[in-house]
Amino acid sequence: MNVIVIDYGMGNLYSVVSGLKALGVETNITSSSEDISNASHIILPGVGSFSEGIRNLKESKLDVAISDAIKSKNVSLLGICLGMQLLAERGTEGSECNGLGLIRGEVKKFEQNESGERIPHMGWNEVRHNNNSLMKGIPSGNDFYFLHSYYFNPTFKRNIVSTTPYLGNFASSINDERVWGVQFHPEKSSKYGLKLLENFLNV
């Protein structure tokens, strides 16, 4: 197993790395295309805006390296927060631009509705899942830690692994073949957060 965390200047690397370390897994923080092509598990973390994130990936040609790795071999990828959003075909934050296009859908800003639920969505909230292998051993409805103002709107329902009841119901995690994305922060989410990271390494 060769686990890498992609460093593309968008932060939130420390928590992920230390979460994996708690599981006894050593990770390589990298921004090299070569490391990506040699990895068995790729984690794409990140905080910040969609347009800046995708620009950074493109400037260092990591977008191509990631797409090639996913297409050509048996590698698994987990996008966390902004990392999940970047898997989409299109984003609207900052300016409208294309994402990695690894899972069909687009990223939209939450819109205020009558519920009075606040934006950004911040804090612990329920993740109701469909028993995808990523969620093995995690009770449906368990709380995870969220912090975001945009959400992934998948084109196909079949890609939805979990939903969270907030400002309607949004897809809080998604999956297509060996690519997963979670809007919440497993690395900040106590016991079941680590369980999810462990599941990802075991899929």
Next chain:
Amino acid sequence: MIIYCRSCLFPNTKPDLHLNEDGECNACTNYKNRNQINWNERLNQLKDILKKYESTKSAYWDCIIPVSGGKDSTYQVIKMLELGMNPLCVTATTCDLSEIGRSNIDNIKSLGVDCIEISPNQVVRKKLNRIGLTHVGDISWPEHAGIFTIPIKIAVQFNVPLIIWGENPQNEYGGPAAATKTNVLDRRWLEEFGGLLGLRVSDLPVIEEIKTNDLVFYQYPEQIDLDHIGVTGLFLGYFIPWDGNSNAVIAQEHGFKTIDTIVEGSVVNYENLDNYQTGIHDYFKYLKFGFGRATDLLSMSIRRGKITREDALQLVKVHDGIFPSTYLGKSLSDILEPLNINISEFEKICDRFTNKKIFKKNDDGSLKKDDSGRPLKINYDNL
């Protein structure tokens, strides 16, 4: 059920906190690891670094010290002077500065150092306080951004590359190990742990009518400027064993003032004395995550063997999450007045940020509260 660390009183509802198989949290294991550290070696490391900056100085000052006037920053100034440095002290004025806070800033000015105080536009700041409270539940959001960005901006402006921060808060408040082993504060650290809660400076003009020009002091400097000067931020707590209590004793020896009684919601009289909004900030922490300042302070004392977990728990039950009807003696309505928010609006905002799952409910589904208006937690300890 809330699960608590078996050694201290941190709950598992605190983001980034992990309990190990023995039920002990990462703040406690970090603290135990401190015993393995050779502090003499660390101090020598610090001296070597300081010497480097002294000899290559391109400005009159050897380093920047961000100072609030509190016990820790007073200690930082004393320590740097002891080590032969000539610091430039930078104060980012708090959101609602108290009289004792002002007097402690003036005290630092009397220690024999040059000082700069930056006070961003107060009309804009009131708008930012309101946005912070209603959007992310942090009334002092602009302060929490400015205390990091302003000293770094001054470092760039005056060409002083070294910034001496205090303790890495990730150490004792529980945080990822990789972040606690680092001794450097950079943009990446700030984005991950600086407490900006997902509200970005660039979001602000969209939320309310605020000109980008009015937000200059809340913006992190451009990387190109930082690289040009070679700005490096060090955590002093990495090189010197940190203890808030002993810092307070040393600071008092040098003119730092405390108050007569313990601070509302806290268990001590020597910290968080400089911003009247702090009581609201701590109350929101309790509503969001089920713990307050008393838990922070007493957990540090438990780790240092100064109080038993059992005794500390009794104090936490009394002080954590107390409704902030006053702070440092100022009434809640007076504190909220500049934000144009009244008490009933405030209570509605509180409700929106409350994690309803960790508090007891009445039969009608409303939150069960004590006489002071504090919601009661579903459990205060492991069963």
